[in-house]
Structures are given as C-alpha cells and as structure tokens.
Amino acid sequence: MKLVSIDIGSTWTKGAAFELSASKELWVASRAAHPTTVDDLSQGFGAVINTLSSDGAPGELFYSSSAKGGLAVAAVGIVPDLTAEMAKLTACSAGAKLTNSFAYELSSTDIATLRSSNSDIVLLTGGSDGGNAHYPVENARRLAAAKISATIVYAGNRNVRDDIERILAGQNLVCVENVLPALDSPNPEPARAAIRELFLERIAIGKGLDRIISSTGQEPSPTPYALFEYCRHIAELAPEFGEFVLIDMSGATTDVYSVHEDTNVAGTIRRGLPEAQVKRTVEGDLGMRVSARTAAEAARKLAASTELGTNSAFASFVEKVATSPEILPSDPDEIQFDTILARANIATSAIRHAGRSHQVYTGEGMITVCVGRDLTRVSRIIGTGGYLSGAADFDPRSSISGLGFDSHGKRVLVPNSARYHRDSNYLFPLLANIAASHPAAAVKAGLRYLVEAH
DSSP, rough: OOOEEEEEOOOEEEEEEEETTTOOOEEEEEEEEEEEOOTHHHHHHHHHHHTTTTSSSSOOEEEOOOOGGOOEEEEOSSSSSHHHHHHHHHHHHTTTEEEEEOOOOHHHHHHHHHHHOOEEEEOOSSTTTTSHHHHHHHHOOOOHHHOSSEEEEEEEEEEGGHHHHTTTTTOOOOEEEOOBTTTTTTTOOOHHHHHHHHHHHHHHSSSTTHHHHHHHHSSSSEEHHHHHHHHHHEEEEEEEEGGEEEEEOSSSSSEEEEEEOOOOOOEEEEHHHOOOHHHHHHHOOOOOOOOOOHHHHHHHHHOSGGGGGGGGHHHHHHHHHHHHOOOOOOOOHHOOOOOOHHHHHHHHHHHHOHHHHHEETTTTEEEEEESSOTTOOOEEEEEEEEHHHHHHOOEEEEEEEEBBBOOTSSSEEEOOOOOOEEEHHHHHHHHHHHTTTTTHHHHHHHHHOOOEEO
C-alpha cells in the first residue's frame, strides 16, 4: 500500500512516498522536495506530489503546513504560574506560535504590544470555574475598547461567560470550556480544537492552500500539532524508548517537545501547574536563517568571551543568511558560524523549555523547590529539522548539559546524561502526518530510521 506524505514549510516543501507492507512496516520508496512557492503554495506542493506520483499510483495522501509561520497566538491569564501558563501551554500544544503572554490586568502598554504583534488569536483565560471574575471581565472590556482585530478565544471562568459574550459582542469571539476549571484539573483540549479550526480558516485562505484543499479534498494539519501528537504516539506505543526531548530546529523557529512523567521525589516540593506528559514550546525568535539575527544575539550572550561581538565575518554571515535564507555555508568559517547559531538556538530554547529548582532552608531542614519541568533524568534527545537532520558531526548534548544555573542562581533542569538520536532522513514531520491514521507503523518506522550518535 502506498502512502504519500508532504510537509509545506516556510522554505521547502518536502515529501516522501512510503510503502506500507502487509506486516504494517513502513519503508521510504521515494523522496521529493521543491522550494516553497510562497505566493502560491499549491505550485510547490503540486511539483512534489507529481514527482511522488510519477508511477501513476497517487496513494493515500497526508499533508501538513507551517507556511506563513503558522498561527500567531497571544495568551492572557491571571497568575503567571497558573492560568497564564496554562494559556501558553494550550496555544503551543495546538501548534501555534506564541507572540506574547500577559498576566493579571492588561495595561495600556500591553494593549499597544498586542496591537503591534499582529496576533491572529487572543486566548483569553482567567479564573477557575466559580473563581476570580474580575480579571477576565476587565480584560474583555479592555480588548473591546481597543477593537483588537484578532479572533478572541475565551477559555476562562465559565461563570462570567455571558458577561464576556455581551462585552465582546460584534467582535470575532469563540467561547469554549475553561482551560483550568480547577487548579488541579487542566483542560486544554477544547481551546486547542478551537485554535486548530482557526488555523485552517486563517492559514488556508489565500496563498494557494485553499486550492490544495479543493484539489485534494482534505485539509492540512498544522506541522507542530502533527509533531506534538507524534510524540504522544511514541510515548504510548513505544514506552521502551523512554522519556525524550525532541528538538525541531528550522530557519525561523526552534521548537522543543518533551515527553516526561512527573514523579514525587523525597525532599522536593513542586510549585505551579501539574506538568502534562507531552509539552511543546516554540521559540519564534530563534532559527538558523530567518531568525539568525536574534540567534546571533543569543550566541553573544552565551559566549564566554566577547569575541563574537567584534567578529565582522560572523556579523556579515548572519546578515547574509537572514536576508537570503536559502544560502548554505560555503567555507570552513561559515560552517563554524552555522554551528555557533545552532548551539545558541538549542541552549536558549532548552533554557526556556525546562523547569528550575532551588533550595530553601526550613525549620525541618533543607528542601528543594521545583517549578516547571524536571528533565534531568530524560534518557534521549532527538534532533530533527534541516540543520540537525543534515549535520552528522553536530551533537547538541554539549550545548544542553553544561547549562548549569540561570541568571537568578536557579538550576536549569535539562537532561544531563541523555543519548542523542538524529533524524538523519528528515522523516519525522512526514511520519507525524501518517501517524494520524497509521500510528503504530509510523512510530516503528521513525525510531528505526533514527541514527544514534556515539
């Protein structure tokens, strides 16, 4: 049985034809890629699918898209560690790019920032059901007065939903169940579903994606959402693989996914929300090409010396690739500059994804306070995306394990003794699409094709 999977990225549209055997084994039969035709996505898509269907057998089609940068979401909550954090996690797990996150009452500065961010969606949360009513209502009033053009998804205290609907009448408003109906009961799925539906409405209109939908009779999946679900399938169907971190580094963003189960540790107190098994964070300012300038700034901050700040060749390379993302390194110096950017992207995104711990002395002795995700015992790291898939000699572990403590003296809870596996054929986004219908086969193939570093 032939399966065709295509991913429309911001720079390249890539695809593969797979053969699904009677024993449910997936094997790559052929590959194709074409520069993404940003003015009409259907042209690049058509070139890839025509190549993969040149034998006359179209096969079962799966496809995803992260073109146009995906869906931009701003999150609004109350307490930073609770509803505001839940709003951020919900947006990221739905495959969106988080533009801003606001806590408590929106200020005039917040509204100005929100306007300038051009977010597609404002995810408005706040209050458990029957809990705080002031902040969600007041923030709705401020959004209404500002006449924000973004669609507003309300997923907060259900007891004030009627007030929210009245205040935001006439604006694009979608109301769903509370993302945090009780402090120990996260409920992200209704808001995630609303964000995915809006992705199809907003991203599919124009740029040719609507023509792809019309010609194929099916809608794309947001690429980050497909990968999020693929991580979940790996955890469920291949538990022997263990807990892992997946780093997907592209020209524009660096996405980090982790699969991890919290466990109680003697002498440790956890603060904040319960951690979900699968978590995604996306760093829209960190990438190898489109976001090279901010990656370079991150590299300068991480560098032990000031050499990068005065290196004109490095600065010239960064400007060159930021303005012409298709450029590849052409000499040993540029290869080294690419490595510097990659290490900065990985270290900075890992710092933002992982939790923190610090020690506190009490009357009963010293205890450890942990906030966020403790990934120190995660056993594997997977690298995917254009650079990580292609860089056979690059190992991200040294960029992660040596992070130590943050600027506030708190320990960064990143993996410290993990094995590294490279998605050398850049198959994970394609297999993630197929996993929607053939999860077991896609998981088995993905792990089989990984190359372990030694």
